[in-house]
Amino acid sequence: MSIKEEKEKAWRKESASVSLPEVFSSIRVPGKGGFWKKLLAFSGPGLMVAVGYMDPGNWATDIEGGSKFGYTLLSVILISNLFAILLQYLALKLGVAAEKDLAQACRSHYSPRVSFMLWIFCEIAIAACDLAEVIGSAIALNLLFKIPLTWGVVITGFDVLLILFFQYKGFRFIESVVGSLIVIIVLAFVFEMIVSHPQLFPMLSGLLPRPEIVTNLSELYIAIGILGATVMPHNLYLHSSIVQTRDYPRTTVGKKMAIKFAAIDSTVALMAAFFINAAILIVAAASFHSSGHSDVSTIMDAHKLLTPLLGTTLASTLFAVALLASGQNSTLTGTLAGQIVMEGFLDIKLKPWLRRLITRGVAIVPAFIVTFILGEKGTANLLVLSQVILSMQLSFAVIPLIMFTNSKQKMGLFANRKSMKIVAWAVAIIILGLNLYLLYDTIFL
DSSP states (O other), X not given: OOHHHHHHXXXXXXXXXXXXXXXXXXXXXXXXXXXXXXXXXXXXXXXHHHHTTSSHHHHHHHHHHHHHHTTTTHHXXXXXXXXXXXXXXXXXXXXXXXXXXXXXXXXXXXXXXXXXXXXXXXXXXXXXXXXXXHHHHHHHHXXXXXXXXXXXXXXXXXXXXXXXXXXXXXXXXXXXXXXXXXXXXXXXXXXXXXXXXXXXXXXXXXXSOOTHHHHSHHHHXXXXXXXXXXXXXXXXXXXXXXXXXXXXXXXXXXXHHHHHHHHHHHHHXXXXXXXXXXXXXXXXXXXXXXXXXXXXXXXXXXXXXHHHHHTOHHHHHHHHHHHHHHHHHHHHHHHHHHHHHHHHHHOOOOOHHHHHHHHHXXXXXXXXXXXXXXXHHHHHHHHHHHHHHHHHHHHHHHHHHHHHHHOHHHHGGGSOOHXXXXXXXXXXXXXXXXXXXXXXXXXXX
């Protein structure tokens, strides 16, 4: 056995447990069959990951960005989505090649103290994400059924029962539910785009980056919020795990096939997420910014103005329905991410319902207090802040991910090539640099 093989074997021996053992290798991949059959078998994890890129936190940052700055921040959504495609590719490659999720890899590589700190940072990110889901779902319930925000926040605590039902039905069933809700969101925003009549050339020019995005602190704050809402740290842990639910041959040839089809699945799903994020900002720019309503910074304000500005009550109704679908979708994937992170970092296995109650409890308490004391405006600020927190935590997931996938010892033949290493580190440096710049401007200027 060569030195390289001995190192790779040692890496694999460090953790014998598989990720999400209840669904590991549970979905059959046909040994024979054409391209489309195999792609269908691998389709699903990409949708689960894409959910995190269209959660209620995205809505808050996209609406505020579109109403204040028109189409300018479309370039931030595009760049963030390209970052996401690259990072999710690295995450799925780690899961397939190393047969570990990112949390397990961190526990195997780092000292217990460092691993514990990374776990804490990841839990903060998941709590921030769950906070957005709680507030977004509560707002949707208020818009659709006039349920007060505080009661809506409390009601979201009971969605654990819905999640347990979906988990009992199997992983494919969860993927189907997620896919169906994404279709609802897409259709809703296709309608919103049609009736808002966006301007084509300003919209296309918005895809090109402008220097004021970095030099203007208010634009930078929203831009980093969009980055945090788009590239979700917990999604990297999630993707590296759920890609292993497929029953492909755990051989070099089988892993190459798995990476190929999982990458296609992920990229297509994330392009759908890009459409939804861009559509939210475009609708906000076309409906609010162009009509002089540049102060629209909350989801509820946007809902109120859509009907009078676009001339149809269906615009507001579909907006709320899509928001509720978004919140419930994010709840499903947030549950799985929480389970993966806790089991991977700490090697502690809790009942899914208990893990969900812990995660949701951490999110419900601040959401309830802020909603009760400050009302609608407070929840809007908290929603945007949650996305900035997510962005701040991103480097703690991205840097280990790049390190692991660059390593031949850990990845063998699947280690990143030199060009991929350069691009990946450039992305990591940009993310870290923007966050440090925002912290400096916020604290010292």
